[in-house]
Amino acid sequence: MTEPENAAPQRRPGGRAAKVTEAVHRAVLEAVTEQGVENVGIPDISRRAGVRDSSIYRRWGTRENLVLDVLLTASERTLPLPDTGTAHGDLTAFATALISYLETPLGDSLARALAYVTDSEEITEARNTFWETRYRANQQIVERAVERGELPPDTDARQAIELLIAPIHFRHLLTRQPADAAFVERLVTHVIGAMHSVPAKRARRT
Known part of the structure; x- marks a missing residue:
């Protein structure tokens, strides 16, 4: 059964949450490299990662949380x-x-x-x-x-x-x-x- 987009992230190795996190992290790094940290926005990250922005907000809360989490990692x-x-x-x-x-x-x-x-x-x-x-x-x-x-x-x-x-x-x-x-x-x-x-x-x- 396909997991709905708005389901709570499941913390399991190789699971959907891990794939979403990987895609979002990759998208943030690409955006930072191309346009600088100050120009990174969640709508752009959502488009690059192929992930709904609601999922990003649910996981990271704010743009600042997202950017810092990715950069620290x-x-x-x-x-x-x-x-x-x-x-x-x-x-x-x-x-x-x-x-x-x-x-x-x-x-x-x-x-x-x-x-x-x-x-x-x-x-x-x-x-x-x-x-x-x-x-x-x-x-x-x-x-x-x-x-x-x-x-x-x-x-x-x-x-x-x-x-x-x-x-x-x-x-x-x-x-x-x-x-x-x-x-x-x-x-x-x-x-x-x-x-x-x-x-x-x-x-x-x-």
């Missing part, structure tokens, strides 16, 4: 973890990859979506899940550096990653200054130096 598959053998090399490779990613339509759209989207319970949960996933993956860079004796044992991995990525996002979104190799070298050197001079556990007690 796609971004989790990018920026592989570097392993160069040194903290300086790993942080340099990660920073360089992030800069390149932000220059792509997907990366730029994600950064702008995270900046302008209005918070809701769903948005907050999606954003927190995304960043926690990224932190857990990237903390291996710091953990390996600690094991090699390149960083202090009480280094806060999350703080180190924040110190690295914040200036990159700042330049990309606000100042539009170049983030070239010289900038990356200065940034990585500063992050490593900061972790040696102010270990995170002492910083939290002050």
Whole structure:
């Protein structure tokens, strides 16, 4: 029996809900690449995906929820973890990859979506899940550096990653200054130096 279009989505692997989600995600990524995140609209996504807009609203609620969900999901598959053998090399490779990613339509759209989207319970949960996933993956860079004796044992991995990525996002979104190799070298050197001079556990007690 054919499932009616307005039936509640069923969470089963390979089921209709999964196919709808895949089609909608693909349509959003196509639209973002072609016309930018600010021009993405649900009627266009509905047409591209071959899915009724009522189904999209029922699943995601708002255009902002939809766009951010798609961008976060796609971004989790990018920026592989570097392993160069040194903290300086790993942080340099990660920073360089992030800069390149932000220059792509997907990366730029994600950064702008995270900046302008209005918070809701769903948005907050999606954003927190995304960043926690990224932190857990990237903390291996710091953990390996600690094991090699390149960083202090009480280094806060999350703080180190924040110190690295914040200036990159700042330049990309606000100042539009170049983030070239010289900038990356200065940034990585500063992050490593900061972790040696102010270990995170002492910083939290002050």
